[in-house]
Amino acid sequence: xxxxxxxxxxxxxxxxxxxxxxxxxxxxxxxxxxxxxxxxxxxxxxxxxxxxxxxxxxxxxxxxxxxxxxxxxxxxxxxxxxxxxxxxxxxxxxxxxxxxxxxxxxxxxxxxxxxxxxxxxxxxxxxxxxxxxxxxxxxxxxxxxxxxxxxxxxxxxxxxxxxxxxxxxxxxxxxxxxxxxxxxxxxxxxxxxxxxxxxxxxxxxxxxxxxxxxxxxxxxxxxxxxxxxxxxxxxxxxxxxxxxxxxxxxxxxxxxxxxxxxxxxxxxxxxxxxxxxxxxxxxxxxxxxxxxxxxxxxxxxxxxxxxxxxxxxxxxxxxxxxxxxxxxxxxxxxxxxxxxxxxxxxxxxxxxxxxxxxxxxxxxxxxxxxxxxxxxxxxxxxxxxxxxxxxxxxxxxxxxxxxxxxxxxxxxxxxxxxxxxxxxxxxxxxxxxxxxxxxxxxxxxxxxxxxx
Amino acid sequence: xxxxxxxxxxxxxxxxxxxxxxxxxxxxxxxxxxxxxxxxxxxxxxxxxxxxxxxxxxxxxxxxxxxxxxxxxxxxxxxxx
Numbered sequence: 001x002x003x004x005x006x007x008x009x010x011x012x013x014x015x016x017x018x019x020x021x022x023x024x025x026x027x028x029x030x031x032x033x034x035x036x037x038x039x040x041x042x043x044x045x046x047x048x049x050x051x052x053x054x055x056x057x058x059x060x061x062x063x064x065x066x067x068x069x070x071x072x073x074x075x076x077x078x079x080x081x082x083x084x085x086x087x088x089x090x091x092x093x094x095x096x097x098x099x100x101x102x103x104x105x106x107x108x109x110x111x112x113x114x115x116x117x118x119x120x121x122x123x124x125x126x127x128x129x130x131x132x133x134x135x136x137x138x139x140x141x142x143x144x145x146x147x148x149x150x151x152x153x154x155x156x157x158x159x160x161x162x163x164x165x166x167x168x169x170x171x172x173x174x175x176x177x178x179x180x181x182x183x184x185x186x187x188x189x190x191x192x193x194x195x196x197x198x199x200x201x202x203x204x205x206x207x208x209x210x211x212x213x214x215x216x217x218x219x220x221x222x223x224x225x226x227x228x229x230x231x232x233x234x235x236x237x238x239x240x241x242x243x244x245x246x247x248x249x250x251x252x253x254x255x256x257x258x259x260x261x262x263x264x265x266x267x268x269x270x271x272x273x274x275x276x277x278x279x280x281x282x283x284x285x286x287x288x289x290x291x292x293x294x295x296x297x298x299x300x301x302x303x304x305x306x307x308x309x310x311x312x313x314x315x316x317x318x319x320x321x322x323x324x325x326x327x328x329x330x331x332x333x334x335x336x337x338x339x340x341x342x343x344x345x346x347x348x349x350x351x352x353x354x355x356x357x358x359x360x361x362x363x364x365x366x367x368x369x370x371x372x373x374x375x376x377x378x379x380x381x382x383x384x385x386x387x388x389x390x391x392x393x394x395x396x397x398x399x400x401x402x403x404x405x406x407x408x409x410x411x412x413x414x415x416x417x418x419x420x421x422x423x424x425x426x427x428x429x430x431x432x433x434x435x436x437x438x439x440x441x442x443x444x445x446x447x448x449x450x451x452x
Numbered sequence: 453x454x455x456x457x458x459x460x461x462x463x464x465x466x467x468x469x470x471x472x473x474x475x476x477x478x479x480x481x482x483x484x485x486x487x488x489x490x491x492x493x494x495x496x497x498x499x500x501x502x503x504x505x506x507x508x509x510x511x512x513x514x515x516x517x518x519x520x521x522x523x524x525x526x527x528x529x530x531x532x533x
Contacts, residue, residue: 033529094514118454118501122461183529297482304472304483307465308490314461315497319509322501334522335514342518 004207009140011216014053014199016147017284018224020277021099022192023154024250024270027232029333032244034184036173036236039229041184046225048185049193052345053217055352056196060203061213062355068200068348069295075355084347085296091343092198092289093309096282097316098332100124103278104317105325106248111271121317128282129310132290133303136205139287143280150277151227153269157254158234160263164256169240170233190337192224197344201288248274286310458498462491 005013030038063071068088072081104120131139174181206213235249238256246252251274254267290306299305320328469487473479500507 094510097510116454118457122457179529179531183526186525186529293486297480297486299480299483302479302483304469304479305486305490307469308487308494311461311465312490312494312497315494315501316510318501319497320511322503323511331511331514334526335518338518338522338525339514 003135003137003205005137005140005205007206007210007213007216010203010206011220012144013140014217015220015223016143016280018192019227020281023227023231024248024274024277025102026188026228027235027249028247030184030188030232031235033187034180036170037181038184039232041181042188042229042232043225044185045188045193046221048189049196050218050221052193053196053221054214055348056200057214057217059200059352059355061209065204067204067291067295069292072351075351075358082296085292087343087347089289089292091339092285092292093313096285096289096313099278099282101317101320103275106274110251117321118318121314124282125310125314127279128286129306131283132287132306136287139283146276146280150273153273154250157250157257157266157270160257160259160266161238161253165237166240169236186337187333190340194337194340194345197348198288200348201291
């Protein structure tokens with residue numbers, strides 16, 4: 001049976017992905033840049049993030065059962081897709097390395113000072129790689145439960161530290177004009193809202209989106225924005241002017257909790273939350289990176305590249321760890337947002353724009369002309385990527401070549417949801433085929449190619 | 453210790469994937485090439501992390517690509533008025 005997830009699971013996974021590590025990492029740097037206006041900058045970024053997630057969903061709905069690499073191949077052609085895919089992979093590799101290095105630095109600086117960071121990095125990637133090998137359905141089943149525990153501890157620490165709140169700390173909001181606010185928007189948009197582009201590699205697993213999936217996804221972004229801005233406000237309320245100096249702010253807030261000498265030393269809960277949150281996000285990013293690499297190479301579901309990819313990411317983390325914490329802070333706050341915008345968001349927006357234009361162009365063509373065009377293109381094997389029907393045909397040919405070449409096991413064949421989709425075995429693929437190939441003439445060569 | 457642990461990791465990865473490869477049948481050449489490339493890149497970065505050699509790493513390329521633009525942007529953010 002093909003691995004699929006439900007629309008609700010996808011929305012929950014989106015919340016987990018955006019909130020997991022950012023709720024602990026974001027407040028400190030944002031307050032450092034935007035001061036008391038940090039929570040406003042998070043809300044502004046979330047509004048832009050809502051606009052970012054919509055094209056991702058629209059593209060997934062327009063190309064059911066296909067991920068970014070697959071529909072990009074149909075929309076903008078193979079050479080540009082390879083370029084976009086490599087840029088996307090470059091960004092994803094950095095993301096996974098950055099998340100694990102963050103957790104390693106946290107553990108090194110706050111919890112286990114004498115343990116070398118390579119232990120944390122290698123073990124984190126080992127667990128993430130093993131989780132990715134289990135499949136997306138297991139991840140989506142487990143992560144909401146883990147995320148619930150993270151949110152529970154965050155809310156608990158927030159409530160228990162009420163006695164330390166000083167509401168006067170919230171003012172002044174913008175003493176230095178709007179530029180600090182803009183810097184906060186720049187940082188918080190890059191992490192985590194720009195990163196939702198990675199979901200273009202995950203939404204292909206959603207079996208049926210339903211009518212209100214956009215609304216659910218926007219709810220996920222809104223819930224994330226409220227969580228992040230809430231955590232930021234709490235940090236400001238507790239620490240005031242020195243809040244920006246606190247790197248792992250919720251961890252520091254938890255340290256201040258002391259109620260009748262019974263509820264104290266709560267930072268262990270936030271430490272646990274940070275480790276768990278980083279694990280979840282690393283796993284999702286490693287999964288999308290593996291999917292990107294696999295589809296760039298036109299491989300069907302093959303788990304062989306997961307371990308070397310994880311090892312490569314671990315090596316990047318190890319190399320970055322030797323450059324020092326200041327350099328790392330610069331990478332995350334200054335480089336990361338620009339990186340995400342240029343190498344993840346921009347390619348997606350280009351594909352989205354071209355897809356919209358092509359969609360309008362196809363709609364504008366009379367049906368007979370469109371059929372004639374499809375037949376003409378089917379005769380030209382070199383132009384396979386131009387028409388969706390031909391793309392399906394070439395995918396089928398590729399699939400048959402792949403099966404004879406790789407001889408995958410029955411387990412892997414059952415894992416191959418996208419490949420099944422391209423072969424027309426899944427309902428999404430059937431819907432896609434019926435949409436893209438309305439003429440009976442266009443169906444005939446498809447069947448022939450399958451036999452071939 | 454660091455080098456021993458890393459060597460052990462690489463050996464374990466190769467053994468695990470070799471056994472799976474034997475079970476599942478041969479892979480296409482591009483898979484093997486990518487596998488080798490990823491391991492080579494991992495070794496390259498691990499060698500840098502040991503401190504024995506100093507070479508251009510992943511983040512150095514990112515800094516070269518995005519550093520000037522990010523610096524200009526941050527300079528503008530810091531300007532008053």
